[in-house]
Amino acid sequence: MTYLEERIRKDGVICPGNVLKIDSFLNQQIDPQVMKEVAGDFYRHFKDRGISKILTIEASGIAPAIMLAAELNVPMVFAKKAKPSTMEGQDHYSKDIYSYTKKTWSQVVVSKDYLKKEDSVLIIDDFLANGEASMGLVDLVSQAGAQVAGIGICVEKSFQPGRQRLEEAGLEVYSIVRIAGIDWEKQEIYFKEGH
Numbered sequence: 001m002t003y004l005e006e007r008i009r010k011d012g013v014i015c016p017g018n019v020l021k022i023d024s025f026l027n028q029q030i031d032p033q034v035m036k037e038v039a040g041d042f043y044r045h046f047k048d049r050g051i052s053k054i055l056t057i058e059a060s061g062i063a064p065a066i067m068l069a070a071e072l073n074v075p076m077v078f079a080k081k082a083k084p085s086t087m088e089g090q091d092h093y094s095k096d097i098y099s100y101t102k103k104t105w106s107q108v109v110v111s112k113d114y115l116k117k118e119d120s121v122l123i124i125d126d127f128l129a130n131g132e133a134s135m136g137l138v139d140l141v142s143q144a145g146a147q148v149a150g151i152g153i154c155v156e157k158s159f160q161p162g163r164q165r166l167e168e169a170g171l172e173v174y175s176i177v178r179i180a181g182i183d184w185e186k187q188e189i190y191f192k193e194g195h
Contacts, residue, residue: 003037004154005177005191012189018182020189026126026154030063038176039067042124042152045174045195046072049149051122053077053115055141057097057108057133060126064154068124077115079108079140093143097136100129110140117145128153128175131162138171150174157182158192 004026013021025031042064054076056065062078069076079095091112098105115121123137134151141148148171156163156175159182166173180192 002041002176004034007031007034008155008177008189014182014184014187014189016184018184020155020157020179020182022155026063027060035063035067038064038154039071041176042068042122042174043071046122046150046152049122050120051149052119053121053146054124055079055110055115055121055137056124057081057137061124061133064126064152065124068122068152075114077110079110079137081106081108093140095136095139095143098132100132108136108140112144115141115144115146119144119146120149121146122149123151124153125151126154128156128162128166128173129160131165134162134166134171135169138166138169152176155179 007025008022011024015021025034051072052074054065054069054074056062057079058081065076092109094107094109096105096107121141123134125133138148150172151166153175156178158178158180163173174195178192179189181190
C-alpha cells in the first residue's frame, strides 16, 4: 500500500455522486510529505526516460510536478487556464479542455518558448478520470513537435475511461493509486492493484 493510498483511506471524503474529495492533502491544502512520496514514486518509474520537461495543468498538478522536476533536475511547465495579458502578442500553443468536475471549458495555453520539438515531455496530473486534461496536454506537446515520454497520475479513477483512452492513443500511463470504485452509501473506496 502506497503512502498516498493510506492517506486516501484515512482522510478521503466520499461525496454524493461517488465523488472522492482529497483536497485536505492533495488538491487545496498540500501535504508536502505526500508530495515527496509521490515525486519519489514517479522518479523511480520515469528516471531513465531522458525527460527534458515536466508538463502539467494549473492548479492541482503543479505541486507533484514541481517536486518531480526538482528530483529530475528539469524545468516544470504548466498550462495556464486563461491567456494572461503578458502573453499578448506572444506565440503560444492552445487547446480547449472540458472539465467534468467543474463542468466548464477552458482554453489552456503554453508559450512556445517553453515547449520545443527536441523536448521529451512527461505529463503529470493529480487525477485521471475521463482523460480530457491529459489528452489536452498531449495535444500541446504534439503542437510543439515534441515527444510524450509518459503520463504520471497521482490518483486514477479506473472505473472511468481515461486510462483506456490514453493507452489507445499509444501512451504509457503510470498511476500511483488506482481506484476501482467508490460507494457513497457504504462510504467505501475500492482500490485496484497495479500502476
